[in-house]
Amino acid sequence: MKKLINNPDVVVEEMLNGYLKAHSHLVRGVEAHSRTIVRTDAGLKQKVSLIIGGGSGHEPAFMGYVGKGMADGVAVGNIFSSPPPDPIVEAIKATHTDQGALLLYGNYQGDIMNFGMAADIADMEENIEVKQVIVKDDIASAPREEAEKRRGIAGEFFVTKVAGAAAEEGLSLDEVYRITEKANQNVGSMGVGLSPCSLPQTGQPSFNLEEDEMEIGLGHHGEPGVEKIKLATSNVVTERILNNIIDEMDIESGNEVSVLINGLGSTTRMELYIMYDKVESLLNEKGINIYTSYVGDYCTSLEMGGCSITLLKMDEELKPFIDAPAQCPMYTQS
Amino acid sequence: MKKLINNPDVVVEEMLNGYLKAHSHLVRGVEAHSRTIVRTDAGLKQKVSLIIGGGSGHEPAFMGYVGKGMADGVAVGNIFSSPPPDPIVEAIKATHTDQGALLLYGNYQGDIMNFGMAADIADMEENIEVKQVIVKDDIASAPREEAEKRRGIAGEFFVTKVAGAAAEEGLSLDEVYRITEKANQNVGSMGVGLSPCSLPQTGQPSFNLEEDEMEIGLGHHGEPGVEKIKLATSNVVTERILNNIIDEMDIESGNEVSVLINGLGSTTRMELYIMYDKVESLLNEKGINIYTSYVGDYCTSLEMGGCSITLLKMDEELKPFIDAPAQCPMYTQS
């Protein structure tokens, strides 16, 4: 696959350079580590530090979500690889006041190990209180009995939104943790893939699909999905995915949800809105109310084709955190 | 190419349904025409009506730019086709107070004819004063001597931003027109294509490129470009495009510009930021100051691969309009 790059070995570095230059009023680097990015106002206000991160290649996630009302700092890994502990520790140190830090990341073994080591270092060496929330929204990645194994995908956007707003409110670490974990428990996603992405360094497609095939429940690094099916209409796919999520999450008539239709990279807004049209109709039929909706590219897999649906079960406590303003380089809400 | 749709004949209708449902707090349809969308607060405040539009397939352009600080209404055409006069007239009627209307669109013959007819109808039948600004930013589409023939591409975002902010300010039609036209005269763009898009109804790629080719100066409907070249590095392409724009626009050391790096659909943010990194360095070297920067998908061509660079030459009058807040379904600035 063709890419407009210079050298596959330095894509992340060049991307970060461009990003920091383009948005210097909102984010800045830190001297201690080239893979750490923080808000320009990091550390100025007493608040819990929200630190996010993960592999790159998911832009706008994760680096795009550093800013007011969202995260304080991010650690940026190689493409589809967890960052090592160092940049995570530096993100904590550069943003920390004395309210503690919340590490928020997806349920991948690499992230768990590296963020876990970073939490230990921050605790042991810096004496900073650290809590962790691990997002596990992908209902297709493990059955309900093994919900602990589910990986994190686009639902992390909602969890980050809630965490960021709660931290911005000035709530205590325990409170931010409790509310974030509540959002985490109430979010579910499932995706579909139409075409693969390729790593800049190999140029090879991450999986193979015939012209008339699609992959249901795939991961957002091009990991193979739950099932390959024949290309179906958007309505058929949407209904199948949505019903799965609703079942898995025990969402019922009278419940209220926020909806995210997330594009994986090369899927058009047109396709995402066509999907939303059906999601809205189906939820309506089932008597499930929509609180608020997001449609667009929130967590991509390079140029993968496909999308995911995420539902966040709302309650009165979560609403103001979803509604709160946010101002980040790649995401603004007012 | 695979698409997640139901029926190619109704993609625009289903997209609009989804769009209106997803963003009902910001935009609404009008009874008189299914292809007209206006701000929810249309007509409530005395102001010039800014009406935009064009073919669909460019999302977020144009429908995504209806909202506070941006356009009052939009007419949505078939894919890559100008809307007919009716939805344009209805957009004017549904938003008009008594301050007149500004029609803003790209320099395509179809748009000129249809918006022109709409302007005549609004004038003759509704007695509404209408002015028009036709965006011509694509410097690759015609030589400077025939600048009148240049088509409109991503630069329309900047012109819309300025026009929307000026109208929101409550300026008179003459003033909004003058300022918008000034932005229009000071904006220049050029693009590069790596991979084609396909129309849902034909499924055929809009052009053919070998695995080691790219197309310089192509249009954003998949129209062939100025030249096919061998795949080059991002830096080489960026330098070539940027120098072209700077030359064509007589931008000099000491000038100030706003920058837009626009993705055409399937180009990753990573690639766009790598490009921005180089743009910033080159402008720096030349002593050209960057006022503000935008990086992302602002005007796409379905799932085309590639991107464009746009420069808007700034002056003190334009700055506050670029800085003004905006709140649209697919674009928020705060």
Added chain:
Amino acid sequence: MQAEEWKNYFESAHIVLEENKTYLCELDRALGDGDHGITMSIGWKAVQEALHSKLADETDCGKIAMTVGRSFLSAVGSSVGPLYASGFMAGAKAVKNKTELSMEDMRQFWIEFINGVQDRSQAEPGDKTMMDVLYPVQAALQSEEGTVEEKFQQASEAAKNGMEATKEMSSKKGRSSRLGERSIGHQDPGATSMQLLFSTFVTEALNLKTVKEEY
């Protein structure tokens, strides 16, 4: 030609253009954005729907042509929409209030149709557009020689030649004009659809005429 036959012609136009949808898209892919067949299909489908609804009981050939033009325009927009609409509306004036059209009426219709398109088109002969079909058609229809039927036959020939001649032209108007010299070698899609439209008309009109004469 009775109003009913007039409407039948527009039905035929719908069918012929639907048949050529893929071909027209292919031609447009080489020169423009690849949608010309789709645009035609959407436009003529809308016309066909109007024929079966609004126009079901209409017998005024002028009103029929007017509605055909407006329906086409409303459905497609694009540049073809206004061009066609201007043509049909101008032609409509030439056959205003008539429920039956003589060959001479039809000749006037097409001459005015072409004037209408031309007003909006601003394309010169040789610019590689539908006008390269329409200018020769108009010349043939306005020629001093032959019967009206012969003029139409000549015009139909001229349309075909005009269409084919666009292959060798370098585009000066519309989307394909950006291609300049790269446009040479490709037949213009708009000229092609216009030729289909006009030839279909001539065939139907002359056929009717023959049937009537034999009758």
Added chain:
Amino acid sequence: MQAEEWKNYFESAHIVLEENKTYLCELDRALGDGDHGITMSIGWKAVQEALHSKLADETDCGKIAMTVGRSFLSAVGSSVGPLYASGFMAGAKAVKNKTELSMEDMRQFWIEFINGVQDRSQAEPGDKTMMDVLYPVQAALQSEEGTVEEKFQQASEAAKNGMEATKEMSSKKGRSSRLGERSIGHQDPGATSMQLLFSTFVTEALNLKTVKEEY
């Protein structure tokens, strides 16, 4: 094995894994996200750089192993980063303050290396991970029979068998575990790179030994 030879081994590891970069990516494409070769390449390149900078004058084999682990981790993150780092750091303790390593020292190093990886890994035998290479290696190194050299030779065999056995396993850990049964038939990339790493070590160590004995 002198400290210099110990460092040479890590240089060799870099070369061998660089040679197998594409192959490892291919294996990972079938089971995971297709980046294992890249991850190894980035990690060992960082190690190689450390060997030429920070470690240029280092003669403490423990410190060398420690820095190898930390450099690898800092460059790659991922899951392999912490696994390798834990291995090298645990192994480092076994050879602390030594500027020269006997075969027995090296045996202790690898036993502790494996304990270190295992602590973090939590993978059981048969889970289709690098542990399916390391468990049999550890068993062979700890066996009662034979000389240390023979144990290493046995362990090298065991590594190869363990690697190949991963083909028939259904993955229980890491990214590929989501594949379940669909993972059967594909050799595990992490087991493959670990086998390369260990076999390269055994070859170099025994080679040195032979050279010295001949000497």
